[in-house]
Amino acid sequence: MDGWVWRVFTLAICSATTTDYTSSTVPITATITTTTKSPTTVTPPTTTVLKCDNGGKPENGVCICPDEWTGVTCSEENFCGEQQLGGFRFPRTPIGWFAYSEEKCEVGTSGAGKPQASARCLSINGSPGFSPPQIFQCDLTLSDIQKNLTSPADLETLATSTQILTSKAEELTAENVTAAAEIVNTLLLSANATESVRVSAVATVSQLLNATVPDDTKENNATLGLTVTLDQLSVNLSLSQKTSQSQVVQPNLVVQSAQIPAADTHGVQFTSFRGISGNFLPNRIHLNTNATQVVVENSFIADALIYIRFPPGEDARSRQTDSNVSLGFVLYQNDRFFRSKLYMRRRATIRVLSASVRGQEPNVVPQHVEMMFRPRLINGTSLYDFSCVFWNYSQKDWSTSGCSKGNTSDGLMRCFCNHTTNFAALWSYRENYEYAEALGAISIVGLSLSFLGLIVTIIHHIKEIFQKEEQTNLISVQSRLCIYFSLLAFIITFVSGVQNSSRQIDIEVQTDDRTNNLLVSDERVEPDRGSCTAVAALLHFLLMTTFMWNSVNGTQILIQKMRRSLPPLWTLLSMALGWGVPALIVAITLGVTYRVDNPLGYRQEEFCWLAALDKNKHFSFEKPLFWGFLLPVGLILIYNIILLSCFRKSFLECFTLAVLLGVSWVFGYLVLITSGTMNLVFSILFCLCTTTQGFHIFIITATTPTFRAAMSRSVQYLSSARPIRRNTRTRS
Ligand SMILES: *[C@@H]1O[C@H](CO)[C@@H](O)[C@H](O)[C@H]1NC(C)=O
Ligand SMILES: *[C@@H]1O[C@H](CO)[C@@H](O)[C@H](O)[C@H]1NC(C)=O
Ligand SMILES: *[C@@H]1O[C@H](CO)[C@@H](O)[C@H](O)[C@H]1NC(C)=O
Ligand SMILES: *[C@@H]1O[C@H](CO)[C@@H](O)[C@H](O)[C@H]1NC(C)=O
Ligand SMILES: *[C@@H]1O[C@H](CO)[C@@H](O)[C@H](O)[C@H]1NC(C)=O
Ligand SMILES: *[C@@H]1O[C@H](CO)[C@@H](O)[C@H](O)[C@H]1NC(C)=O
Ligand SMILES: *[C@@H]1O[C@H](CO)[C@@H](O)[C@H](O)[C@H]1NC(C)=O
Ligand SMILES: *[C@@H]1O[C@H](CO)[C@@H](O)[C@H](O)[C@H]1NC(C)=O
Ligand SMILES: *[C@@H]1O[C@H](CO)[C@@H](O)[C@H](O)[C@H]1NC(C)=O
Ligand SMILES: *[C@@H]1O[C@H](CO)[C@@H](O)[C@H](O)[C@H]1NC(C)=O
Ligand SMILES: *[C@@H]1O[C@H](CO)[C@@H](O)[C@H](O)[C@H]1NC(C)=O
Ligand SMILES: *[C@@H]1O[C@H](CO)[C@@H](O)[C@H](O)[C@H]1NC(C)=O
Numbered sequence: 001m002d003g004w005v006w007r008v009f010t011l012a013i014c015s016a017t018t019t020d021y022t023s024s025t026v027p028i029t030a031t032i033t034t035t036t037k038s039p040t041t042v043t044p045p046t047t048t049v050l051k052c053d054n055g056g057k058p059e060n061g062v063c064i065c066p067d068e069w070t071g072v073t074c075s076e077e078n079f080c081g082e083q084q085l086g087g088f089r090f091p092r093t094p095i096g097w098f099a100y101s102e103e104k105c106e107v108g109t110s111g112a113g114k115p116q117a118s119a120r121c122l123s124i125n126g127s128p129g130f131s132p133p134q135i136f137q138c139d140l141t142l143s144d145i146q147k148n149l150t151s152p153a154d155l156e157t158l159a160t161s162t163q164i165l166t167s168k169a170e171e172l173t174a175e176n177v178t179a180a181a182e183i184v185n186t187l188l189l190s191a192n193a194t195e196s197v198r199v200s201a202v203a204t205v206s207q208l209l210n211a212t213v214p215d216d217t218k219e220n221n222a223t224l225g226l227t228v229t230l231d232q233l234s235v236n237l238s239l240s241q242k243t244s245q246s247q248v249v250q251p252n253l254v255v256q257s258a259q260i261p262a263a264d265t266h267g268v269q270f271t272s273f274r275g276i277s278g279n280f281l282p283n284r285i286h287l288n289t290n291a292t293q294v295v296v297e298n299s300f301i302a303d304a305l306i307y308i309r310f311p312p313g314e315d316a317r318s319r320q321t322d323s324n325v326s327l328g329f330v331l332y333q334n335d336r337f338f339r340s341k342l343y344m345r346r347r348a349t350i351r352v353l354s355a356s357v358r359g360q361e362p363n364v365v366p367q368h369v370e371m372m373f374r375p376r377l378i379n380g381t382s383l384y385d386f387s388c389v390f391w392n393y394s395q396k397d398w399s400t401s402g403c404s405k406g407n408t409s410d411g412l413m414r415c416f417c418n419h420t421t422n423f424a425a426l427w428s429y430r431e432n433y434e435y436a437e438a439l440g441a442i443s444i445v446g447l448s449l450s451f452l453g454l455i456v457t458i459i460h461h462i463k464e465i466f467q468k469e470e471q472t473n474l475i476s477v478q479s480r481l482c483i484y485f486s487l488l489a490f491i492i493t494f495v496s497g498v499q500n501s502s503r504q505i506d507i508e509v510q511t512d513d514r515t516n517n518l519l520v521s522d523e524r525v526e527p528d529r530g531s532c533t534a535v536a537a538l539l540h541f542l543l544m545t546t547f548m549w550n551s552v553n554g555t556q557i558l559i560q561k562m563r564r565s566l567p568p569l570w571t572l573l574s575m576a577l578g579w580g581v582p583a584l585i586v587a588i589t590l591g592v593t594y595r596v597d598n599p600l601g602y603r604q605e606e607f608c609w610l611a612a613l614d615k616n617k618h619f620s621f622e623k624p625l626f627w628g629f630l631l632p633v634g635l636i637l638i639y640n641i642i643l644l645s646c647f648r649k650s651f652l653e654c655f656t657l658a659v660l661l662g663v664s665w666v667f668g669y670l671v672l673i674t675s676g677t678m679n680l681v682f683s684i685l686f687c688l689c690t691t692t693q694g695f696h697i698f699i700i701t702a703t704t705p706t707f708r709a710a711m712s713r714s715v716q717y718l719s720s721a722r723p724i725r726r727n728t729r730t731r732s
Helices: 003-010 017-023 045-049 142-150 155-165 174-189 195-208 217-240 314-318 441-467 474-497 531-561 570-593 624-647 651-661 663-673 676-691 693-703 705-719
Strands: 057-059 062-064 083-085 088-090 098-100 117-124 127-130 245-250 253-261 267-273 285-288 302-309 324-332 352-359 368-373 381-392 397-399 403-405 413-417 422-431
Touching: 088 117, 117 155, 142 155, 142 174, 155 174, 155 195, 174 195, 174 217, 195 217, 195 245, 195 253, 217 253, 217 324, 217 352, 245 285, 253 267, 253 285, 267 324, 302 324, 302 352, 352 368, 368 422, 381 403, 381 413, 413 422, 441 474, 441 676, 441 693, 441 705, 474 531, 474 570, 474 693, 531 570, 531 624, 570 624, 624 663, 651 663, 651 693, 663 676, 676 693, 693 705
Parallel strands: none
Antiparallel strands: 057 062, 083 088, 098 117, 117 127, 245 253, 253 324, 267 285, 267 302, 302 368, 324 352, 352 422, 368 413, 381 397, 381 422, 403 413
């Protein structure tokens, strides 16, 4: 169901109906900081010329490509096409990744449903092609593999089998992840592991990073141990390889190593570039082994970046000219292996980047480490704050010591650290609330009429009470007065307070604040400032009292019509029902949902009214609008409609009662269950009826003989005209 329908309904009085229709989903551009200026704003013309193919997105003069395409305009193939190999069918796969056969293990084997073979897509002499398929023994399980690891075995088969067994990340349990992590750890540490074993192991880790399993101590231990091994591996790779650089890139994990001469290198920069998806691909990973400074020219297409500067001058010359420095980088798609107790992460994605440096001489200490991370913002949110951290293995949590914050230029969070370990930028976001104009023209006219109508009606009834005319039904007038007062107070509160006066969006973002404190949560919710919650609670209470008094009044009329005298203590009972029940409901709702540091459990941020939608902007039955308002009001309405059907009178009287009983609110419920044109019609009817409810009450009052008599007396008094003989014998 669309968010705006709920907005209309939840607003009680149809504000901003028209703007909501047109503006449905205007994305709010995430402004990272107000002070930063993208360098690309200087040269925008390129964006107009650029045309991206194959679903690429032009951004700041560069095409951001989908996984399967590359090149300046995303027109170069970056995949192996679907192919039949050795009796297995492999789907289209980006270069560097593994494909799994469409043929699955048969039911009855322990690996039932798992692919029978895997093949890696490689770029051989510039043209993409699959490597020979690796066949999986369908009866193997992870625990079998664990047992076989202790005896000399064919590591390649074990590595492939583990990879295939973990290929469906969503099916993995915590035990599976633990077992797989232990196997992979052993494989990577094994002196006999060949390159293909390592690649397969890295691919397995990449798959494990996609598993969604609950927090599990044993699993945390195994996966955290894996990160230590990966750090070592990233440096060791360069030592065992003939080439000076090597790289394994899988969708969620990059392991890069390099060996550089220590003598005349200034610095090293490792960069992961952006794609439409967040996946890692070999063509998006770049290493510059001789960078004198961070290259930020294209920073807007970088996703994560690390720059390590080595001591210059005499230090460099004092190093032996032929000695080498080994470097290793590991980039994780998320922080799944780094489970923090200090930082509560619910929806944000945190990339973790690690750098390891090892030289032949022990004193090759990086002088300066600079990092940049691009937050992957969820739709409708913007960056609020971040902290630069590293993983402290003895503390088993993030720590900020030795790290400091930079600015957020080009939407990249900048960090500096004086050591090299597993780094991350923890960040928090906040919702981009759409503070629509609360009151549309229809509502203003309707509410003004209602306001005036109610004032006149209330004055009339008060006068009636004081004049104590015989035919006045005092108890009925009293309960009607309660309805009118509630409605009037509701309108006044609504007009003056429904628009949030202390809007979160007006509070400055914190990204320029350089104090690097550890964030406690990825969601930023401003603590309550009180006024908006007070308005919401008052509106909640007043609308509930209006409905309760409608019912009390209706019941009372029915009892009197049936010529029965009202029960004893009726006044007391009606007070308890009319004021007490709503107060109780509001108190319970507040007690259950409201917290000072998270007021949005009770109310909305855009309007001071009850919360209705969940995080995905869908209506939620767990939110107070449903159970704290719609449900009780719905029950009252059903009761009122039953009351109404008991009267069986003229159309006018029926209409009168319907207005008094608030039956027009049925349209609100019809809005919820209809769609298309009917929905629009009901929305408009609901809007018209509710805003003008007070005015209807006035019209009804104006048609009563007592009111006409009072009016004519006033006119008579004011104009001192000749006395009118009409008396007020008509019974009401
Ligand atoms: C952000 O910091 C970098 C390096 O510290 C600096 O070069 C750049 O000018 C800064 N940008 C802004 C907008 O302050
Ligand atoms: C994963 O663990 C479950 C039990 O938690 C087990 O039944 C299943 O066989 C395991 N899967 C693999 C591939 O070992
Ligand atoms: C490594 O290989 C050697 C010979 O190739 C073998 O003797 C040794 O047992 C192997 N080690 C492991 C752990 O498999
Ligand atoms: C693994 O162990 C099983 C028995 O548990 C054995 O049948 C199988 O041949 C072994 N596989 C390898 C690759 O060594
Ligand atoms: C990992 O999971 C996400 C969502 O759960 C999915 O979009 C993505 O394709 C998965 N990646 C791989 C490599 O399976
Ligand atoms: C975690 O792993 C370490 C070794 O890496 C081990 O000493 C410790 O007992 C393990 N803890 C748990 C809870 O498994
Ligand atoms: C890396 O090399 C060091 C020493 O050269 C060794 O102790 C360590 O086990 C190796 N680690 C891996 C994962 O190869
Ligand atoms: C690195 O660059 C500097 C100048 O920018 C140059 O003098 C030096 O030789 C380069 N080092 C290597 C290893 O290419
Ligand atoms: C440093 O690496 C180069 C290749 O990159 C190699 O030729 C040279 O022998 C290495 N030096 C040492 C001391 O390992
Ligand atoms: C985010 O918003 C854009 C444009 O408003 C839309 O195309 C995209 O589907 C949205 N993504 C998600 C995950 O909702
Ligand atoms: C990591 O945490 C431990 C225990 O809290 C502390 O003693 C140690 O200094 C920390 N390490 C770093 C590098 O801050
Ligand atoms: C890093 O900075 C912290 C705090 O600024 C300091 O205590 C620590 O000694 C520094 N470490 C190095 C290796 O410079």
